[in-house]
Amino acid sequence: MIRQLFLGAISGTSVDGLDLALIEIERDTIRIPAGRTYPLPDELRTALLGLGQPGSDDLDSLGAADTALGRFIGKTALQFLGEQGIEPDAVVAFGSHGQTVRHRPAGNHPFTLQIGDPNTIAELTGITTVADFRRRDMAAGGQGAPLVPPFHRALFGSEHEDRAVLNIGGIANLTLLPRNPTRPVTGFDTGPGNGLMDAWVAERRNEPFDADGAWGASGTIDETLLQELCNDPFFRTPPPKSTGREYFNLPWLRRHAASAQVHDIDLQATLRALTARTISEALARWGNSAARVIVCGGGRLNGALLLELRQRLGRPVDTADAHGVDGDSIEAAAFAWLAYRTMNGVPGNDPAVTGARGPRLLGAIYRA
Numbered sequence: 001m002i003r004q005l006f007l008g009a010i011s012g013t014s015v016d017g018l019d020l021a022l023i024e025i026e027r028d029t030i031r032i033p034a035g036r037t038y039p040l041p042d043e044l045r046t047a048l049l050g051l052g053q054p055g056s057d058d059l060d061s062l063g064a065a066d067t068a069l070g071r072f073i074g075k076t077a078l079q080f081l082g083e084q085g086i087e088p089d090a091v092v093a094f095g096s097h098g099q100t101v102r103h104r105p106a107g108n109h110p111f112t113l114q115i116g117d118p119n120t121i122a123e124l125t126g127i128t129t130v131a132d133f134r135r136r137d138m139a140a141g142g143q144g145a146p147l148v149p150p151f152h153r154a155l156f157g158s159e160h161e162d163r164a165v166l167n168i169g170g171i172a173n174l175t176l177l178p179r180n181p182t183r184p185v186t187g188f189d190t191g192p193g194n195g196l197m198d199a200w201v202a203e204r205r206n207e208p209f210d211a212d213g214a215w216g217a218s219g220t221i222d223e224t225l226l227q228e229l230c231n232d233p234f235f236r237t238p239p240p241k242s243t244g245r246e247y248f249n250l251p252w253l254r255r256h257a258a259s260a261q262v263h264d265i266d267l268q269a270t271l272r273a274l275t276a277r278t279i280s281e282a283l284a285r286w287g288n289s290a291a292r293v294i295v296c297g298g299g300r301l302n303g304a305l306l307l308e309l310r311q312r313l314g315r316p317v318d319t320a321d322a323h324g325v326d327g328d329s330i331e332a333a334a335f336a337w338l339a340y341r342t343m344n345g346v347p348g349n350d351p352a353v354t355g356a357r358g359p360r361l362l363g364a365i366y367r368a
Contacts, residue, residue, distance in 0.1 A: 002026070005090055007081070007127065008336025009073055010097035011040065011116070013170025013245050014194050014298060015048050016208060018073060020080045021332035022091075025340055030154055034084050035329025038076050044068050051101040051115075053249045062101070062115065069099055070117030074124030094127045095339030095363070097331075103244040105143045111135075112144045122366040130339040130363040137349040142356030145242035149175040149187035149353045151334040155325055156294055164283060164290035165320075166309075167331065168299025170195035170245055172279055175353075176287040184352035188239035190282040191232075192248045194299050197271045199250050204264045213304025219269030225260045229274050230281075232256070239286060240355035272305050280312035296320040296327040338362055 003026045011018050021035035040048070047065045051057060073096055081088055098116030105112070118131035134144035152165040152175040165175040172193035176186045194209065201210045210216050234243060253271075262270065283290060293313055299305055300319045310317045320327035338348040347359030 004092050004340070005086070006336040006340045007077060007091050007094040008332040008334065008339065009077065009094070010331045010335055011048070011069070011099040012331060013100065014198060015040065015045055015052065015099065015170070016198070016298070018076055019328060019332040020077060021329040021336060022084060022086070023333050023336045030337065032326060032329055032333045035326050035332060036080060036083075037328055041072065044072060048099050048101070052099070053246045066115040066117050067120060069115055070120030071124065073098070073116050074121040077121070077125050077127070088126050091127050093339040093343050094121065094125060094129045095133075095335035095337070096121055096129055096131045097133060097335045098131060100244060102246055103145070103242065104246070105138065105145070105242055110138055112138055118364070118366045122368050126368050128368045129366045130342045131366065133335065133338055133348065133363045136360045136362050137354050137356045140356040140358065140360050142349060142351065142354030143240050143242040144354065146173045146175070146187045146189065146353060147338065147349060147362070148331060148334040149185050150348070150350050151330070151337050153177055153185050154337070155330070156323060161291040162289045164287050164293045166279060166293050166295045168193040168275070168295060168297040168305070169331070170198070171243060171248065172275060172299065174279070174282060174287060176290060185350060186239065186286070187353040188286070189242045191235055191243065191278045192271070192275050193297065194302070195245055195248060196253060197268060197275070200253070200268055200271055203250065210268060210302070213272060213302040215265060216268035216272045217304040219263070219265035219267070221273045222260065222262045222266055222270045225257055225262055226270050226273050226277065228256050229270070230277060235278050235281065240353060272308065275299070276305060276308040276312050279309065283313065291315060293317045294320055294323060296325070296330045298328070300327050
């Protein structure tokens with residue numbers, strides 16, 4: 001098999017930028033030679049944040065953001081390839097996740113919606129684009145998420161120990177990788193990752209995130225409020241399960257904290273503890289055999305959060321970078337890999353993770 005190049009992109013639940021990654025596939029070997037995050041234009045980010053949780057949605061705003069994001073993804077992909085010295089026609093396909101603006105896996109009519117028009121992307125780049133990865137799994141009775149665990153297995157699976165891969169984006173999720181290859185990989189969302197911390201520091205200090213967790217680290221955890229937040233039934237719901245910022249957002253926080261008298265800095269500390277505690281309790285309930293936890297995503301750069309996780313988890317906690325993989329590029333690379341599978345007619349979901357009725361081919365193909 002000759003070497004093939006695939007491109008992947010995702011704008012995650014933190015809505016802090018567009019992650020792009022290039023992967024090389026040759027036989028069973030996957031390599032990620034390049035990845036980069038590009039900041040979203042302020043106007044587009046504001047529009048996406050507004051669409052990403054319940055509010056005064058309207059179809060004109062949705063349609064405009066869909067096209068604007070598609071244009072930004074396409075133009076940024078060409079910039080990224082140019083920086084790598086790669087011509088667009090060298091790329092077999094572009095797996096574009098887009099931006100999730102609503103994820104409702106429960107109820108009588110479950111649905112999930114990602115925007116970032118793939119028609120526009122294919123037109124601008126001249127690269128065959130694969131998009132809309134989640135809805136087929138949901139149509140088959142699954143959660144539509146997480147979709148990255150099979151890729152985690154390809155990158156981090158070990159014959160010597162059970163492992164957990166912890167991705168901390170706006171929402172946090174765990175992938176459980178058994179060392180026994182006959183046992184299934186499992187994975188699920190644990191609840192808030194960076195999302196609530198980012199939203200709170202943006203509102204109270206007009207900063208996009210709490211750099212290294214320093215502001216929250218200067219506060220004191222309010223244990224009463226922490227327990228109230230942890231009482232949300234999502235945390236006790238067994239997998240398969242997934243969630244998003246339409247559930248865990250500032251209105252959710254205010255409902256739970258309505259009677260609390262907590263200083264801003266102490267609330268930030270409590271939100272950090274919420275992320276760390278719900279991750280550690282989820283691992284204890286559903287993946288306690290993991291001998292090692294490998295952390296990827298933006299949350300691995302929050303030193304205060306990583307320290308608290310190490311204290312709570314009581315086992316080695318590494319970053320993906322320590323295993324030779326850029327922790328910022330994994331999600332984008334995963335959608336490049338899913339595009340590779342779709343283009344080759346190979347299912348991309350894992351029913352043991354999502355709860356779907358069986359393996360399914362994910363995404364629609366938009367030819368260049």
